[in-house]
Amino acid sequence: MKKILTKVITDKIRSAYINSCVIADRDLIALLQKAMKTETNKRARNVLKLILENCRIAKIKKRPICQDTGMAVVFVEIGQQVVITGGDLEAAIHQGIGLACREGYLRASVVEPLSRKNTGHNAPAVIYTKVVPGNSLKMTVIPKGFGSENMGQVKMLKPGAGTEAIIEFVTESVKKAGANPCPPLIIGVGIGGTLDKAAILAKEALFGIGKSSKDEILIRTLEQRLLLAVNKLNIGPAGLGGKNTALKVKVKTYPTHIAGLPVAVNIGCWCHRAKTVII
């Protein structure tokens, strides 16, 4: 059994949230540099140059990479042998987000949905909790900007629709989004489960962009086909044309019902942020 204090959780969330907003992930920078090498469209290259320069300035000046420091989405994996003491787990996470907002000069973008009243501290976060074997606590924080989040889609395809229909749906979603979500994009695709499960899978697909899917060849092939299809759209960086509409497409699947094929697309902007901490 392992005891974890809620104040440690709050502190880890605080620093992870600030760092993810200010320091661009190494894997993301590598993908952007690769795009810079392959891009032939002059205007697109200029945009990529500005993007990389922006990341450099953000890191040096400790300024958010993008002013939209998102709504925080936190995925928590709690080991079965972990005991959380000192308070409420969810409250500890919300508190960490609030502290990050104040101390890191992040934007408070969270409002009550109907009154549109700002909560003032960017909390609450959207939290997904999973209980897993083991004695550690793993938390992934995604500051999700809404320029890209607004462009997400879910569709309940017919069970026999197959890969072609999935590719068509994803491509159409990206095409419809155009320049709005700040391409080049990181695209998460969730396939299977139920309506809600597919959407969560699509969000989960957005972390660990440096790693390739270890799963079966079927998923890897689909990811490659999706990336090719999306990059043929010629939306390009900032939507000004070019080969690099997406930097990465990641797919996550879950078994589904004989009567359905739920598919969700969650779009991440070029400034996709995610940070994982393990206690």
Place this chain on the structure above:
Amino acid sequence: MKKVSVQRSEKNSIKITLPLKESDLCKLKAGEEVLLTGVVYTARDAAQQRMAKKLPLNIKGAAIYHTGPSPSKPGEVIGSCGPTTSARMDDYTPVLLKKGLKAVIGKGRLGDTARKAFKKHQAIYFLAPGGCGALLADKVKSMTLVAYKDLGCEAIYKLKIDDFPVIVGIDAKGRSVYR
């Protein structure tokens, strides 16, 4: 090249001052890279909703920037301040252009009605680089609150910008950079 107000900088961008001059309005073409210097007013979703009903400032000839900056750190002029998706303001843009607005800075494609309004009212839509708020913050020299303090980051601020990099998204002939 006839007019003096248009000059090529070493980076091949045209330098333009705000508020826009009549001569610049005619000259700028969709797709051109421009460095903007002068005054802009920030206004996005919540502020524009109010502005469409009653204007808290004179926008004749003015430029509006679709942004909601992150908070300024001590000793800094502004926080991160990149553009937000302008299509969300499509209902308000033609109203504001009709009231004399001459330039909009934002990001993304606009709907057809909004695009045509730029031609009808002889105004320009500039695209700022999305997600580049840290870099753009360096181009802002001052920031003062103008109206709607209660809206926080969505309040209207007057910004003095200097060599702020943009691309002409829609020109006064209604031509768009997006195909």
